[in-house]
Amino acid sequence: MEDRLIVTASPHIRDTSTTRGLMGNVVIALLPAVLAAGLIFGVQALVLVAVTTLACVAFEYIYEKLLKKPNTVGDLSAVVTGIILALNMPVSMPLWIAVVGAFIAIVITKQLFGGLGYNFANPALVGRIVLFLGFTSRMTAYVYPDMAVDALASATPLAVADKTTLPLLDVFLGFHGGMMGEVCVLAILLGFAYLVATRTIQATIPVTIVATVFVLTALNTGSAYTALIECMSGGLLFGAVFMATDYVTSPFTTKGKLFYGVFIGLITFLIRHFGSMNEGMSYAILLGNLMTPWFNAWGHQTPLGYKKAKKAKKGGAE
Structure with a gap:
């Protein structure tokens, strides 16, 4: 029995969760929003997600390579940042501006502060805010899907003065203009249910x-x-x-x-x-x-x- 006694410092409650596993769950939870963006706004939405995600991964790899730091691309945190950042843009966003946003998110907000675990704010969030301040006209150049009803054919729901006139189902399914990831409530709720079910978030x-x-x-x-x-x-x-x-x-x-x-x-x-x-x-x-x-x-x-x-x-x- 004495050989089995292990004396360690707290915490004593542990599990097998890893950064890669948690980030992988977030990627899976984001897939319904990515798919919905592709269905509502077309193939360009998927291209924007792919380019932004690849840019985030590339910037993280290059930065750590140049500074001879351990490579953390495999933990999927840069992938999550890239997908979230892309879904925070309108589908009409030029790809080069999306790459600028990826640089701000990964290099400026994340890596310069020490990498994952040391950033003061969500990297994708800072990337979105900087792009909104620097490229306001581009960030508000919303594309309105053909299936949008008259009340949502030229304005986002928040811009409609009398919201009681808006069809609940169209708002729920995302038949209106806006950022790619925020329009379809159904897709977001599916992702939320998955994250809670897998105990990735509370x-x-x-x-x-x-x-x-x-x-x-x-x-x-x-x-x-x-x-x-x-x-x-x-x-x-x-x-x-x-x-x-x-x-x-x-x-x-x-x-x-x-x-x-x-x-x-x-x-x-x-x-x-x-x-x-x-x-x-x-x-x-x-x-x-x-x-x-x-x-x-x-x-x-x-x-x-x-x-x-x-x-x-x-x-x-x-």
């Missing part, structure tokens, strides 16, 4: 974000239908499922996740309803990423049996 963050936006929008507009349409529009669902749940930049405690989700939902609501733009999810997630250390601290769990030490009295110990 449902806490996505559910909290969407619930916060729904409740605040319903109270502000007085219409649950408008709130539902708004939750299904823009980058809210895609960002909540695939970007806000990034392991490195999101809280790890349950309370922290709740703080984080409510914060992102609140900022998104405020930008959409009181800001100068229809969409606000990207900026809300970025602020949430920067606030993650505080959310972790506020949500820190008290160890079992812990008692706060009493302060010594003035003039000497008790």
